Amino acid sequence: MFPILSIRSHARSRYRLLATCAVTATLAFAISQAANAQAVSQGEQDRPSENPTSVGTGAADSGEIFVTARRRTETVQDVPIAISVVGGEHIDNTGSFNVGRLQQLTPTLQYYSTNPRNTAVNIRGVGVPFGLTNDGIEQGVGIYVDDVYFARVASATFDFLDVERIEVLRGPQGTLYGKNTTAGAINIATRQPTFDFEGRAEISVGNLGFRQAKAAVSGPLSETVAARIALSSTGRRGTLWNTTSQRWINEQDNLGLRAQVLWQPNDNLSVTLAGDYSQQDPECCGTVFVRTGRTQRALNRQYEALANAQGYAPPSTDAFDRLTDLDASLNAGNKVGGASLKAAWETGIGTLTSVSAWRFWDWKPENDRDFTGLAITTLSQNPSQQDQYTQELRLSGGEGALGYTLGAFFFQQSVDTQGSQQQGPAASAWLINPSNPLNSDPSVLDGLTATNTIGLDNTSAALYGQVSWQPFAGLTLRPGVRLNYDSKDGDYASVVTNGAGQLVTYQSTDPRIVAQRAVLAPQAFTVDYKDWNFSYDLTASYEVSGEVLAYATYAHTFKSGGVNLNGVPSDGDGRPILEAATVAPETVNHYEIGMKARFWDRRATLNLSAFRTDISNYQALVTNGSLGVLRGYLANAGQVRTQGLEADLSIRPSLRFNAYVNAAWTDATYRSFTDAPCPPELSGGASLQDGQVPDAPGTPAGISPANCDISGARLPGVSKLALAYGAEGNLPITLLGEVGAVYLGVDGSYRSRFSSNPTPSAYTWVDGYALTNLRLGFRGGKGFEIFGWVRNLFDTQYFEQLQVPSGNTGLIVGTPGDPRTYGLTLKHLF
Template identity: 60%
Template structure:
């Protein structure tokens, strides 16, 4: 704790100094004060851009802009909300090219998003949220994603392009009282533009290198005096960033389309009924990886990557296999399995808002679906080790929420009921290829391709999940300056799952591994790769979340607050196959995982000065989670997708600072920074990293020699104590910055502004494996973007360059199965450039 205090003070001093002395270095910005400027840009991503007064109508233009948020399920100014919140306005999203959730981390430093494809996307805040690694249906996310108050239960179901978005609110820290059971790290609330009774419209076209084409359009207006409609459509396509020499085409492309329609019925000022429907489809050719490196494991040297490639080549004269490049930044691959990433998302909702006395009753009924159609290459190479790895899924979810918001002079409160039902069906297939025997077997069996070639695991699984909750939050003014805010949520969850794996040989013969086959037999070799399994886990759990916030208005535009929150993430079910015991049979004790239990402490300052031309927010937090749900992978082909396990405790603590300044209508600048220390406080039975894996296990009860990391042929620990090591995906230091300057100009008979903007972000090094490895360390990097353009009444035209200095950086590293030492990954986008034109009326 003392080291944290010292580190926290250092972080606070550094962030404050950086924020207060270098706004001219920051980027992106223009939150225009005047409507004609329409210059709201990524500057709004600073966690504070609104006055601290609770009254929404306190919008004196001489004292800065007012940003309205709904973080506490009611409309209020951002600076009045006593929690850490980043508000990213629509123009910020568009001008910085952050057109989906995956890109938001470029403007919100404590948000981490990592994706190997839409389904396998991790969205974390402060290092917490989704278990890092390949996704299992049986766990819940820890960052709740909401679109117009509708909960999206799967991260994959929220990877659509932003469509006619008004703003995005990133709420940092547990939000269990108002946002539900699975918001232990925070929530992302996306608000779309609503139908209007004034006719309006907008259109946008972007063209760029890599054959980028993006078009957006929206139109809104009245149908009658009481009925209004809004329709929006968007399309994005872009050539891939990795060239596959095996298929002679680019992969990891973008091919997205989306449409949203809304009807608003408003017979009077007290009642509004909104019906919404949306559909989006992503059908890119991808996703794949490139060779990054080989890291020495404890497997016998003859069974590690380079020796295995040599053995395959020796057994196939004239083949001479080699990866097309050992430099990931050459952006080449030779993966030979078919690739597909079809992702279809849609749904409908009905929202009724009815003013009752001093409050408002809101009812939200929603249905959403998700259809995932993938094809992957899970050996990450041009060799046919795993010839197919496909896990298509279909999800349907239904949710119903009722809540009542009361607003008074001294008392505000929210009470609500929430119900949720979900079903996910998955039909998995994984098949071994013609090189699998050489890769996975030894002796004479390694030379017999027929043993494993065509060996197929067909997986059938489903998950039923039900949830119900009663919640409430009270805000009571003890004095004009001091407010107390307690909250409570009672939640019930029930999960039922089914998993069945049927294994067939290349000849189509179903195999059984019970009783255990004779050692050294063909059947034993096959069972060592895929074992038939059938499990039907079921569990239910009551949980209680609560929080207490005290906030004090030191001055008109200065608010300090302190929060304690007790939250949880519901129990999980392993749905992708269980790990094997020392007897080489599925470990049924791993069928379910315990709920996470969260204790969270936070203090913060939200301040504006210089007539609200400057905003400075500071927060310090400490979050401890018992029974943290981690995705782990023991390197076996049979559990190639990983499985869930509980780490005894993790801890995330840090300091966040946000600073924004707008001295005049001609200049806006901001800088946001975060110091995050996120670690496994205690994880004594974790899978070992690749450098301590692959060898014969130590005998049970024998103390392992951890000094033999990367020594071929050394004995391997059965598990590793990784207590004190950093959580995956977390950078200790992260910054986002931006600035925009403009001058009056006239173009094509239009009065307006010529503007120049710069924005960027920096992240320090992080690790890309659940058990941190020396082979999966990702170096820190800084990205810088520029834009220059003209905006006037109803038009905005600008050119842009992203990653202007063509920095090489890694998006994600992955450890190939089998403990061969192969590390594959994806390089981040190279320099891109293009132009955008926007019209509005």
């Protein structure tokens, strides 16, 4: 019925694939010639494939899995932290090429994204508020790549590039990491330059026009200098058909490059200069009609009546027909990159590490904010340019009974955003009350435009440290402290003009201006925030035996306060309420106990943890429901608690079979939030007056409370039960003269239902779902591998997220998850 590929996406994908394959072939030829010139030994020529690891515990058939979660090299089982480890080979084999896919392997991780900017990464249900991003606050989950902090979570939407392993640390990590991380950290370690020639090349093709190519080459430039370069390119046709543009949208279009140079003049000093650049250019990010639900607006102001009045109907009322008719331009242009210089010096008192880095992010979005095919909002975009500079110094050392890590961290970020929103000819009939004669005049709102300028200067500095002390054999105490300073200076200005070029002001009493002001309101303010915070933690661990480690942790920490940069509420005269312009810091008390054990002659690994986190002054997203007035601002929401149990089990009885199960039960709820925004079914009616009681949810023209008490309700985006599981078995065979093994692997995940709105609504619960991925292939002993794969094997229909468009019309839209995909991958290590 529809073309397989639009001309635009097909041409671009073909060009990018040909270019990437050419570079891959060039790299492969170069490394082959270099290896021959250096007379590489037969043992190096027969370099085997990577040793497969288990998801979660990181267990391997041979050797220990080392991590740097505590800023020193140690085995996973020696780290008294709840940590999930995913090896690079498992990332490749399961198609988990970004953080969004990673959540299918690590059940305590939650990832939600309506576009790269509006992306949230949470651990155990907390980290950042669910909903539209506000640049004026911090993220509670720190993302680090080779020790460099990534301030903007948009980086999580890019492909992993030449990754060796990923460590997901659960719980506060502020006394070990440069930026305070109250919910956890994602520590990504890439493959480093080597003084032995090596390389890798990988190409994948699949349905939906999927094309992915990866390549990396590493080797010496001299006796003391080595270099590594890696690239990745991913393209795929979109999964939604736009009947308006006659194109597939929500495509994948990623390109990444990383280069590193290592100088190692002696065994005590190493200096690594690294640079990376990634870009995305998809036509994204669209939604589909899911359902409608009654609100407390008058019936003639709810979705069905408004749509009928303009003769409008969505292209399908079945979301999994994957049809949309969005008529505004869509774009998610996204560029991320930077450079870093890391030096590690082995001194007589420990390892001194310096990490200096600069990063940038350029964001060029275009959205359809009315989520329909009507010309209500014809333009919505908030291009943003962000730069950050970080400097971290660490000294880690000590032997025997006493060890330590001391650090200093400096962070500076600047944000410059230029936003605009414009209403179209269908806006008057949709947004103005039908009882108002202006409702029938398209010119009232047509051309109404808000032009926003937003700026932020964000500076943070910290001193932190942790001491490891063994009072007697087996027992280790690890107290840690952190002193943190934050300064944020922001400004927000929104200038509104109508289609005739007139300024829309609060002083005007012209009925047309009043109607326009109710849709897009002018506002301007400046705000600054400064604060000192002190936090601390204590971990006690005990080696019950050589294979069993028990630990307990208490942490008192905080998440920095912030400023609102999406606008704030105004009083009756249009003056911004500046009390709402700043957000107080969250105060966090965290308790955790855990156990790490290996048994069955180290064939089995079991890690258990139980936790409870109490948060005061939780930073929550608040919306007022009126289209265009506020995109959402932040407020402190009383108290939140998240608690749960986690288990990671892997078994490897032989070289021929391995299996894993990772499970998380999470109970994350608002403990006290008495003035929360109401859900759509309780919004849009007449204001509650003294002596009145609200009408039942979904009563047209009913009485709505000004706010709602949602104490005890579940936090958005959190499934009570989440699982990840998998197994792989292999048999030795000889294929085309090469000795290797044929293998069959399966990986699955399950999530129980979760709320997809900051305030739980009957209309926005996402049903639980299970996903199953399958792979069958051959892994050769000389580094060659070929396998076929199927993801979402049973073509499960599920939603990644549901959204409530502003306006309280009762419309619910959503983002369907990927359908079944399948393909073939060829990989070669040499």
